[in-house]
Amino acid sequence: MKKFFLLALFLFSVPVFSQITGLSGWNIVLDPGHSQQENMGIYNYPEAMKNLYVAKHLQAFLLDSTDIDTVYLTRSDSLVIVGLSQRSDYANSIGAAWFHSIHSDAGAASSNTTLLLWGQYANGLEKVPNGGKAMSDIMIGNLTKGMRTSTSRGSIGDCTFYGCTSGGPYLSVNRLTNMPSELSEAGFHTNPMQNTLNMNYEYKRLEAKTFWWSIIKFKGANRPxxxxxxxxxxxxxxxxxxxxxxxxxxxxxxxxxxxxxxxxxxxxxxxxxxxxxxxxxxxxxxxxxxxxxxxxxxxxxxxxxxxxxxxxxxxxxxxxxTPPYIAESIPAAGDSLSPGLKNIQITFSRPMDVASVNSAISFNPPVAGTTTTWGGSDRILTITTANMTPSTQYTLLIQATAKDKFNHPLDGDGNGIGGDAYALNFRTKIPDFIAPAVITSYPWGYRQFMIRDLSST
Ligand SMILES: [Zn+2]
CATH class of the missing domain: 2.60.40.1120 (Carboxypeptidase-like, regulatory domain)
Known part of the structure; x- marks a missing residue:
């Protein structure tokens, strides 16, 4: 929190821009939706906290840069609990000129749309006094473009959006406020990427900037x-x-x-x-x-x-x-395999340039006719072993000429510095094609069977 304070001092204290006019005699209530830690995001950053800081930044932008009369907040910390009707009661009691409620949405982890909801009656007409629709129409474009979301559900009347059979507006903050109003949904706090962005202090300034630009445009001022x-x-x-x-x-x-x-x-x-x-x-x-x-x-x-x-x-x-290194080998160094039954599998730390690796492979003693196949987005190399001699000590060598897709030479010894070969010592097993059979028989007639398993010796 101390960091926030110092940063705020720095960001707010240097007068660079001249004052924006056209907002005198006008005021707005900013309503950070919810209270305390309500509406927890997918990674434990609550919507209520995001809303609070967006409101505080927006309040500062308006007070510091424009001739606005004042900017009210329905809550200014994450300790108080403010009920839904308290928000509109407060705005009505001070006779505020405008009301804007700041939120984000919840739903599927893959969803991250923007939405502006203005007060609307069941008959489809905009709430009186009008204005929320015009403000929403400006806000939705800036918000969506600023958040760089690929989708937006638009600027929509709340009765159209939620469905009202009578009365309206649907949303409490639109229905119960006596002044023009709207509610913004800035993406989904249930979206992993958005929730992680919302944690960032400056990201909340970005959201607030989109509303600040929208409000000054609505009031007829040019964007600085x-x-x-x-x-x-x-x-x-x-x-x-x-x-x-x-x-x-x-x-x-x-x-x-x-x-x-x-x-x-x-x-x-x-x-x-x-x-x-x-x-x-x-x-x-x-x-x-x-x-x-x-x-x-x-x-x-x-x-x-x-x-x-x-x-x-x-x-x-x-x-x-980071140069590519061998993350895993089958067999492991010093281990054994059954030729023709188990292939060699080498897993690289990153995608490899296949041609450079294929031409860097050799065996000692040499093996004729091995073939290679690649998987795992060119990270996993498989080498056939059918032509290897049983019961033999082998070394697989991959020369340092093997490169990854970005031309970094192989770090064969895995010490963090590229340009050295990789060597894997292993042995081939004794041929093992004997069918399971009785191998011991005791004189008193009891028979013990030992089943030989072809896959492990
Ligand atoms: Zn909300």
């Missing part, structure tokens, strides 16, 4: 230069987000979340969570250099043209420089 660069850092092979990547833009750095910095709050599994998310504000216009580095990866240096009108999204895929 955004100056925001954001994106995700992923592994170019696996597509997985990278924890602890360092992004440098305009002389400032941002480190993507790690288990130590954030995720330990929500899981005891140090490898479970990752979002690869970064976010910079107050980035000057024009072309900006971006540098991204992470342990075990090639450093990326690129140029980004800053958008004059929206977030500048720049995703970076980093190439893993």
């Amino acid at each position: 230069y955004p100056g925001i660069m954001a994106g995700k850092i992923t592994d170019s092979e696996s597509g997985q987000q990278i924890n602890g990547a360092i992004i440098t833009v305009d002389g400032r750095t941002y480190k993507t979340d790690t288990y130590q910095s954030l995720f330990h709050n929500y899981t005891t599994d140090s490898t479970l969570l990752r979002n690869g998310f970064y976010y910079f504000e107050r980035v000057p216009g024009g072309n900006q250099q971006i540098t991204v580095s992470a342990p075990g990866y090639e450093t990326y240096i690129g140029n980004v043209a800053m958008s004059d009108t929206f977030f500048t999204f720049k995703d970076v895929q980093l190439g893993n420089i």
Whole structure:
């Protein structure tokens, strides 16, 4: 929490943008949906917490950058319990000009849609006083584009969305408030990726920015230069987000979340969570250099043209420089196999350049006519053994000329440095084609059978 405070001081205290006008004589109630730790996300980050910080950021954006009269919150911490009707009662009691309720959705883990719901009567007409629909129509585009979700359910009247047979509006916060109102659903907290993004402090600023831009547009003001660069850092092979990547833009750095910095709050599994998310504000216009580095990866240096009108999204895929090594072998080193019955199987740590591996394989003593097959997205190599001599000590050699798909030479001895061969010593078993038979017989007539198993000796 101390980190948040320091960051907030830094982000809010430097006056860069001139004041946006057109909001004087107007105010809004921001309603962070739910209370305390309600509506737990799939990875233990609650919707209620996300909503609270989006509201706080949005309140700060409006108060700091515009001539708005004031911004009220229906709750300002995660301790109080605020009931549904208390929210509208509060807005009505202060005669607020507008009401916006901040939420996220729940459902299938694969779902992550955006949705704006404005007050609507069962007859299909918009709630009076009007305005929620027009505001929702602006918000839905900015929210969906800002969250980079592929799907949106749109800006919809709540009676159309939920189905009302009479009365309406359907949602309490739309039905019971005396002023124009709407409710936003920013993705699904039950979606693994979205829930992990929601944990990130700046990601909640991103959501708040989309509402801030929408509100000032609705009030007739022009959007100032955004100056925001954001994106995700992923592994170019696996597509997985990278924890602890360092992004440098305009002389400032941002480190993507790690288990130590954030995720330990929500899981005891140090490898479970990752979002690869970064976010910079107050980035000057024009072309900006971006540098991204992470342990075990090639450093990326690129140029980004800053958008004059929206977030500048720049995703970076980093190439893993860990050289490929042998993760597993069958047989294990020093073990044995039955030639022709068991093949050799070598599992590499990453996808390999098949041709370079095939031409790097040899046996000592030599074996004629072995064939290779590949599986596991070119990570698992199988070598036939039918032509091997039984009861013989062999060495399989894979030369350092074997490479992965990104041209990193084999780390045969697995010491983290590429460019050395791999050697697997094993022996072939005695031929074993004898059918199960009686091998001992005792004089008193008792017979003991020993069944010989072809697959293990
Ligand atoms: Zn909600």
